[in-house]
Amino acid sequence: xxxxxxxxxxxxxxxxxxxxxxxxxxxxxxxxxxxxxxxxxxxxxxxxxxxxxxxxxxxxxxxxxxxxxxxxxxxxxxxxxxxxxxxxxxxxxxxxxxxxxxxxxxxxxxxxxxxxxxxxxxxxxxxxxxxxxxxxxxxxxxxxxxxxxxxxxxxxxxxxxxxxxxxxxxxxxxxxxxxxxxxxxxxxxxxxxxxxxxxxxxxxxxxxxxxxxxxxxxxxxxxxxxxxxxxxxxxxxxxxxxxxxxxxxxxxxxxxxxxxxxxxxxxxxxxxxxxxxxxxxxxxxxxxxxxxxxxxxxxxxxxxxxxxxxxxxxxxxxxxxxxxxxxxxxxxxxxxxxxxxxxxxxxxxxxxxxxxxxxxxxxxxxxxxxxxxxxxxxxxxxxxxxxxxxxxxxxxxxxxxxxxxxxxxxxxxxxxxxxxxxxxxxxxxxxxxxxxxxxxxxxxxxxxxxxxxxxxxxxxxxxxxxxxxxxxxxxxxxxxxxxxxxxxxxxxxxxxxxxxxxxxxxxxxxxxxxxxxxxxxxxxxxxxxxxxxx
Amino acid sequence: xxxxxxxxxxxxxxxxxxxxxxxxxxxxxxxxxxxxxxxxxxxxxxxxxxxxxxxxxxxxxxxxxxxxxxxxxxxxxxxxxxxxxxxxxxxxxxxxxxxxxxxxxxxxxxxxxxxxxxxxxxxxxxxxxxxxxxxxxxxxxxxxxxxxxxxxxxxxxxxxxxxxxxxxxxxxxxxxxxxxxxxxxxxxxxxxxxxxxxxxxxxxxxxxxxxxxxxxxxxxxxxxxxxxxxxxxxxxxxxxxxxxxxxxxxxxxxxxxxxxxxxxxxxxxxxxxxxxxxxxxxxxxxxxxxxxxxxxxxx
Numbered sequence: 030x031x032x033x034x035x036x037x038x039x040x041x042x043x044x045x046x047x048x049x050x051x052x053x054x055x056x057x058x059x060x061x062x063x064x065x066x067x068x069x070x071x072x073x074x075x076x077x078x079x080x081x082x083x084x085x086x087x088x089x090x091x092x093x094x095x096x097x098x099x100x101x102x103x104x105x106x107x108x109x110x111x112x113x114x115x116x117x118x119x120x121x122x123x124x125x126x127x128x129x130x131x132x133x134x135x136x137x138x139x140x141x142x143x144x145x146x147x148x149x150x151x152x153x154x155x156x157x158x159x160x161x162x163x164x165x166x167x168x169x170x171x172x173x174x175x176x177x178x179x180x181x182x183x184x185x186x187x188x189x190x191x192x193x194x195x196x197x198x199x200x201x202x203x204x205x206x207x208x209x210x211x212x213x214x215x216x217x218x219x220x221x222x223x224x225x226x227x228x229x230x231x232x233x234x235x236x237x238x239x240x241x242x243x244x245x246x247x248x249x250x251x252x253x254x255x256x257x258x259x260x261x262x263x264x265x266x267x268x269x270x271x272x273x274x275x276x277x278x279x280x281x282x283x284x285x286x287x288x289x290x291x292x293x294x295x296x297x298x299x300x301x302x303x304x305x306x307x308x309x310x311x312x313x314x315x316x317x318x319x320x321x322x323x324x325x326x327x328x329x330x331x332x333x334x335x336x337x338x339x340x341x342x343x344x345x346x347x348x349x350x351x352x353x354x355x356x357x358x359x360x361x362x363x364x365x366x367x368x369x370x371x372x373x374x375x376x377x378x379x380x381x382x383x384x385x386x387x388x389x390x391x392x393x394x395x396x397x398x399x400x401x402x403x404x405x406x407x408x409x410x411x412x413x414x415x416x417x418x419x420x421x422x423x424x425x426x427x428x429x430x431x432x433x434x435x436x437x438x439x440x441x442x443x444x445x446x447x448x449x450x451x452x453x454x455x456x457x458x459x460x461x462x463x464x465x466x467x468x469x470x471x472x473x474x475x476x477x478x479x480x481x482x483x484x485x486x487x488x489x490x491x492x493x494x495x496x497x498x499x500x501x502x503x504x505x506x507x508x509x510x511x512x513x514x515x516x517x518x519x520x521x522x523x524x525x526x527x528x529x530x531x532x533x534x535x536x537x538x539x540x541x542x543x544x545x546x547x548x549x550x551x552x553x554x555x556x557x558x559x560x561x562x563x
Numbered sequence: 564x565x566x567x568x569x570x571x572x573x574x575x576x577x578x579x580x581x582x583x584x585x586x587x588x589x590x591x592x593x594x595x596x597x598x599x600x601x602x603x604x605x606x607x608x609x610x611x612x613x614x615x616x617x618x619x620x621x622x623x624x625x626x627x628x629x630x631x632x633x634x635x636x637x638x639x640x641x642x643x644x645x646x647x648x649x650x651x652x653x654x655x656x657x658x659x660x661x662x663x664x665x666x667x668x669x670x671x672x673x674x675x676x677x678x679x680x681x682x683x684x685x686x687x688x689x690x691x692x693x694x695x696x697x698x699x700x701x702x703x704x705x706x707x708x709x710x711x712x713x714x715x716x717x718x719x720x721x722x723x724x725x726x727x728x729x730x731x732x733x734x735x736x737x738x739x740x741x742x743x744x745x746x747x748x749x750x751x752x753x754x755x756x757x758x759x760x761x762x763x764x765x766x767x768x769x770x771x772x773x774x775x776x777x778x779x780x781x782x783x784x785x786x787x788x789x790x791x792x793x794x795x796x797x798x799x800x801x802x803x804x805x806x807x808x809x810x811x812x813x814x815x816x817x818x819x820x821x822x823x824x825x826x827x828x829x830x831x832x833x834x835x836x837x838x839x840x841x842x843x844x845x846x847x848x849x850x851x852x853x854x855x856x857x858x859x860x861x862x
Contacts, residue, residue, distance in 0.1 A: 215692075218652075304655070304688060305654065305687055306655055307657040307686045307687045308657050308661055316666070323651065406647055407649050407651060410645070410650075410659075410702070412614075413613050413615070413642075414666035414667040415666060416635060561615065561616040562610075563610070563615065563616075
């Protein structure tokens with residue numbers, strides 16, 4: 030390893046800080062903000078030790094919830110906070126780290142920006158090193174802020190440090206993983222896909238491992254860094270040794286990334302791209318066919334993840350119901366929820382709440398395809414051919430509308446089927462669960478409509494649609510735990526989605542949400558018709 | 564009727580004026596060169612002609628239609644090659660050629676195969692692996708396979724090697740012979756000289772010169788190298804002679820088109836052994852124009 034391979038790292042760090050001057054503070058601020066909200070909620074809702082123990086017992090004894098969010102390490106405010114926030118913060122931190130590393134390594138190479146830098150005094154390992162320094166540093170800032178916030182609420186210092194560090198550790202893991210993915214893939218999209226798929230895999234391993242905690246099969250949780258977050262046991266008997274495990278994995282991954290980076294050409298990946306067909310298939314002859322071609326890989330990947338998740342939830346619902354039936358003490362505990370069936374319904378409803386948000390995120394990505402096609406200049410080819418703007422935009426939107434339906438069906442169908450098969454009542458459970466999933470469609474379309482309206486009217490602010498979705502999710506999360514006035518809750522379209530499994534289908538909100546989505550989309554299309562391209 | 568008519572076209576990007584009262588006419592069946600330095604407004608003008616950009620003032624008509632209002636129908640009759648060709652990274656080059664050809668209303672398979680062959684293009688690679696030149700080829704092949712009346716080409720040879728540039732010139736000549744109209748923007752002057760019937764020069768959003776190459780040449784000076792038996796003297800006293808450099812028996816200078824006769828008479832007594840003269844290239848024309856401008860602004 031020569032020193033020259035790292036030269037220019039300092040300059041690149043400053044470049045990253047400059048380019049991400051807005052994004053970096055936002056993703057650093059989100060985890061501590063979220064933790065503060067959660068602590069505040071638990072302090073106000075479960076002030077006594079007895080109430081905290083009662084809640085912890087409920088969670089620990091329902092494999093479904095343990096699978097969704099992980100186990101509760103201690104029946105205290107600290108333990109509950111760790112349980113409630115770990116998954117969400119892991120999503121934010123893992124996502125932000127992976128995206129940042131890929132953005133400043135593979136994406137720069139793919140777009141050719143790196144050529145400019147690489148011809149200067151910049152070593153071949155400098156971009157990876159610089160992006161790792163920035164992300165790993167940001168993770169430590171997150172850890173410090175989270176620890177400070179928890180200690181400020183009067184929680185034990187050791188537990189606060191452990192929770193803060195576990196967030197940083199998951200960030201480090203995914204920064205390093207993304208570093209490897211960026212070397213393997215030739216395109217940033219594929220690198221992001223690899224990082225995302227690994228996150229889902231880790232989540233599933235942890236979920237299944239934790240759900241089977243009582244049968245002693247926790248070894249699966251030990252295979253997943255997302256499981257390690259809980260195995261650190263913040264606010265219980267902190268196992269500091271787990272951090273050595275994190276550190277070991279991070280060091281190995283970074284070493285692998287550096288080794289791979291020395292073995293390849295700039296611009297090339299380790300995975301070789303395959304040759305394509307010399308001629309287009311007969312079907313590739315319309316903007317709709319092009320849109321399908323551009324969306325299909327992402328859509329199928331999302332659908333596959335949702336399907337696996339559906340099978341898992343369907344299976345867990347049955348296990349949880351069995352557990353309740355076998356344990357009369359637990360059954361009385363859940364009696365005020367309405368018994369076993371109400372419990373499984375609650376599990377489905379909670380999963381669907383998450384999936385609704387995630388589907389909305391998919392819908393934003395799919396809608397903003399329009400924006401990236403325009404920014405990259407590819408739309409010029411299509412609009413300079415005999416294709417009207419309306420036809421091009423609606424072709425893409427058709428895939429947003431249908432794609433979000435496909436994704437939700439991909440969850441609802443296997444979830445309902447698995448659960449129905451296990452209870453022996455497919456005819457009853459399948460349609461119920463499927464309809465409950467599809468009930469989220471209009472709310473998802475509203476979010477897509479907001480993205481379209483922004484794209485049509487003020488394309489430069491298209492990214493604000495992410496902020497809007499974030500605000501909706503925040504409103505929902507706060508509304509779940511804090512007493513918030515109904516008028517604020519009503520801002521979020523998700524708040525209007527009928528909980529089909531609990532209270533049945535109500536058409537009114539679905540129709541009005543769909544109409545709202547339609548109006549937003551039309552506003553966006555009109556704006557798009559009237560403005561310049563590019 | 565003219566194929567392209569632009570009258571007093573003005574376009575602002577925010578407060579920056581990109582085009583200022585541009586006037587331009589392209590006649591049926593001609594190859595029209597549109598020249599200017601980077602950032603002069605060439606691409607902006609072409610994108611307005613395609614209905615991609617909204618104009619702020621003026622009239623634009625393409626093939627008798629309003630490019631903003633009738634975009635889709637109009638585009639059936641024209642082909643466009645953007646200056647910066649960006650393609651879908653996971654489609655193969657062949658797929659993009661077919662897709663664009665079909666979106667424009669179809670093409671003959673034999674013509675497609677012929678052009679792929681002539682441009683020596685490998686259509687099986689994913690577009691993300693193509694170099695600038697190869698991406699350019701995709702757009703050029705997709706354009707030239709289309710049976711359209713008008714070709715709008717924005718700096719189409721950027722990134723092509725000289726061999727491919729020759730193929731491109733052949734293609735332009737062919738479509739011209741078939742009676743099609745070509746609007747070619749460029750800052751590669753030799754290309755415009757070789758291909759174009761008429762040209763317009765644009766700078767900072769304003770058309771500074773228009774006409775046939777011959778018409779514009781009167782503005783420029785011919786460069787002359789002469790070898791004489793006795794060293795030439797007294798050149799600097801002659802009107803219309805510039806940039807004189809005398810090097811023993813050789814003299815180099817430039818001369819205004821109107822002063823050639825006088826210069827020849829002046830040279831003869833020095834016993835001319837050899838004389839070469841070069842017609843002004845567009846490069847000279849360009850430089851000359853900027854000299855004039857900076858001269859004016861200096862005053």
